[in-house]
Amino acid sequence: MSRLLVLGNAGLDISLPVPRLPEAGETLVGGAASRAPGGKGLNQATVAARTGLLPVAFCAPIGDDGEGREIAHRLQAERFVDLDLRPTAVATDLSVLLVSLGGENSIVTSGACAAGFPVAAAVSFAERLDAGDWLLLQGNLGTAATLAAIEAAASRGARVMLNTAPLEPALAGEAAHAVLGRCDVVVANAVEARDLTGTNGPAAVQALRALGAETVVVTLGGDGCLLSGEGTVHHLPASATSVVDTSGAGDTFCGVLAALLAVGRSAITAAAVAQQAAALAVARPGAFLALPTAAELHPLVAE
Template sequence: MSLVYVLGNAGMDLSLGMARLPAPGETLVAHDVARAPGGKGLNQAVTAGRAGAQVIFAAPIGRDSDAAQLKAVLAQEPLTFEAIALDQPTDLSVIMVTPEGENCIATAGLAADGLDVAAAEQFARRAGPDDWLLLQGNLSLAATKAAMRATPGRVIFNTAPLRWPVAELLPFCDVVIANSVETAEITGCEGTAAATRMQTMGARCVIITLGSAGAVLATADGLCTLPAPKVVALDTTGAGDTLCGVLAAALARGNSLLEALQFGQSAAAETVTRAGAYAALPSAEDLKRLGSALRK
């Protein structure tokens, strides 16, 4: 089995249960509060590990109590966590979620932004040509590009959060995963047209996630649209991270991209039926069950 190297952010999530999301300038009172580990890099590394991949996860964190809590939590997960300690506060996200599962997120990412090019390159170079390097948009553009350029491995890039122009990165990517809002901003197109456009911009394969409408997959063999499993969504916060992590694990196991995406969709559907982000991530037992169901 190939290895999955994840370079991304790790922080704490402060989740607020809201009757509805506030309008600009409006103050609302939350009816529920929860605090848990989070960050797109962390969530994706955890789900990849729980899905059976051998995962090496590196993330910049502070030297504070939040960093100590993250280390303790990740020591219980099936992955190797390599903390990159910086003189910045550990990242923090505030997530507001409605009873219908809609959410909005604000993130402070000083530690993620503080990861330098040299550290990104050093980590990325460790991947072998058959391994996968999974990246997101939380780090700086310079560090992300440096990792992509330096790695001998194959690159999966999740464009969320879309913080800076990504066009120059696409030629380094074997698989790009983006949602419909992100792809519209990147390409000015929607749906299959956006996927094709991203391929012409250099990405080898493109996945556009469409929420309950499914996903678009574009490869060298053509385009297809996959329906999403039908579930009642409670909280959509961690769905994209679950899909990315499970997909990376499936590719490392040798599955085709289509098979990996179907597994990722199934796991993401499980995630949205639960509240929270880290707390909603499927367990290893969940993922084993979902994988077995897909193989039937």
């Protein structure tokens, strides 16, 4: 059986409901704040593990502090075959999520802990991969660590999926070719795809695919997603739902997509199911707290 190894970030999310997203220089009074584990790597790994489709391991740097210990404690209940949280001298990353009444969000995150993850540590985790396994990455780690992990995975016959969020400023020009060109699957949202390619829509999908990835997905929020196929671009509409909070949608999509691809589902099938899972996440508040449960995911991912 293939395995999925997820290398990324882990942090603590502080969510704050607001009547609307603030303008520059404005102070808004929000509702009661909540806190939960977070980070794109953590969320995607959790969702992938909850599918129950295959063994999932997760590696991330955390601070040697109370927030790091809180994250480690909360993740003990998840279905990881290996949970590799590595304490560092840098404080655990924190994110502040402002969520409007309409469900839209703005997120500000500290990334020093993730960005400082050593290249050697990224390589050592990726070297656990065997042929047929998958490695899932995001944009939180430094470009050097990300590229080193991708190269280590490829050298062992593993396949790589990269979610470009959050888009690293250095990921442009030759760096984009070096990183994206070594990935089997690339997932970007519409803004990231535009910033990487200078174009939009199907043209952005084709431009990303020209860098070397076998499969490219550009997510469009409520408009669904675009998916590269054999010489064409498919549009998959989003699943109908009432939007409460979009915070966990992208991570849910990526976690389910990676798990399904790793067990051999087609890209179109995997993306369609991933959109159904994302619809569950946006129908309730929070990011980690809104991620679909194992009981919700099992019927969706069953063949």
